[in-house]
Amino acid sequence: MMTRVQASELIGCAQVLLRDLEPGKVKDVWLNLVKDLEIQRDTKNRGQVHLELLYCPFGMENGFTNPFTSNFSMTSLEKVIKSGANGTDAIENDEAAINKKKEVIIRGVLSVTVISAEDLPIVDLMGKADPYVVLTLKKSEAKHKTRVVNDSLNPVWNQTFDFVVEDGLHDMLILEVWDHDTFGKDYMGRCILTLTRVILEGEYKDGLQLEGAKSGKLNLHLKWMPQPIFRDS
Numbered sequence: 001m002m003t004r005v006q007a008s009e010l011i012g013c014a015q016v017l018l019r020d021l022e023p024g025k026v027k028d029v030w031l032n033l034v035k036d037l038e039i040q041r042d043t044k045n046r047g048q049v050h051l052e053l054l055y056c057p058f059g060m061e062n063g064f065t066n067p068f069t070s071n072f073s074m075t076s077l078e079k080v081i082k083s084g085a086n087g088t089d090a091i092e093n094d095e096a097a098i099n100k101k102k103e104v105i106i107r108g109v110l111s112v113t114v115i116s117a118e119d120l121p122i123v124d125l126m127g128k129a130d131p132y133v134v135l136t137l138k139k140s141e142a143k144h145k146t147r148v149v150n151d152s153l154n155p156v157w158n159q160t161f162d163f164v165v166e167d168g169l170h171d172m173l174i175l176e177v178w179d180h181d182t183f184g185k186d187y188m189g190r191c192i193l194t195l196t197r198v199i200l201e202g203e204y205k206d207g208l209q210l211e212g213a214k215s216g217k218l219n220l221h222l223k224w225m226p227q228p229i230f231r232d233s
Contacts, residue, residue, distance in 0.1 A: 013036075014033055014049055014072055017222060023032075025169070027053045027055075028052050028053075029051050030048050030050050031051065033046040033048060098114050107226040109162055110165050110223075110225075111160060111224075113153070113223075115156070116155060117133075118216070120154070120216045123186040123188055130181070133157065172194050188210065189211060197222075206221055
């Protein structure tokens with residue numbers, strides 16, 4: 001039996017203007033897909049694409065810390081640890097050790113403060129909500145949960161949770177907002193984000209729109225405390 005391979009079909013496309021990006025800063029965007037970038041008459045809903053963009057112009061490599069680079073200089077302590085207690089081998093091969101390409105595992109502690117939410121969607125027939133947030137680190141599946149705030153669509157939690165992250169460049173944080181109910185729970189929306197921005201900036205505060213909801217914003221404060229691991233590539 002012969003299997004017929006069908007040609008790929010374009011679902012949609014989008015574009016980003018480089019002038020809208022700030023070098024060294026992570027930008028999280030949702031872009032509407034269109035059939036043709038040159039023809040703007042297309043009004044058909046073709047979906048959206050969710051992108052995380054990091055603009056690194058040529059000539060600005062030293063202007064900011066880029067965790068994706070694999071060239072890392074070794075400190076004196078790292079040379080001693082690598083070659084033995086006296087560090088003799090490292091001293092003799094100092095230049096080779098400095099220039100050697102290293103693979104870095106971005107390990108650390110991620111501190112997430114769930115500050116508040118605004119304008120949460122109504123999912124209850126009574127028009128009220130008892131919201132709480134479930135935080136999940138995707139790779140380790142570690143979970144935390146805020147307390148329930150009763151009768152509010154604009155809850156304030158101000159609760160902080162810490163996650164041990166083993167591979168920050170390849171992990172994601174998922175925050176789901178639920179409405180607590182005596183007989184179950186109702187889904188209100190979620191936010192999904194990578195750790196790239198907090199690794200680059202060290203700390204930031206932002207308000208994130210809920211995905212899969214008509215309204216709602218989650219206000220967060222994230223802080224990164226690095227514990228990098230180096231190993232030969």
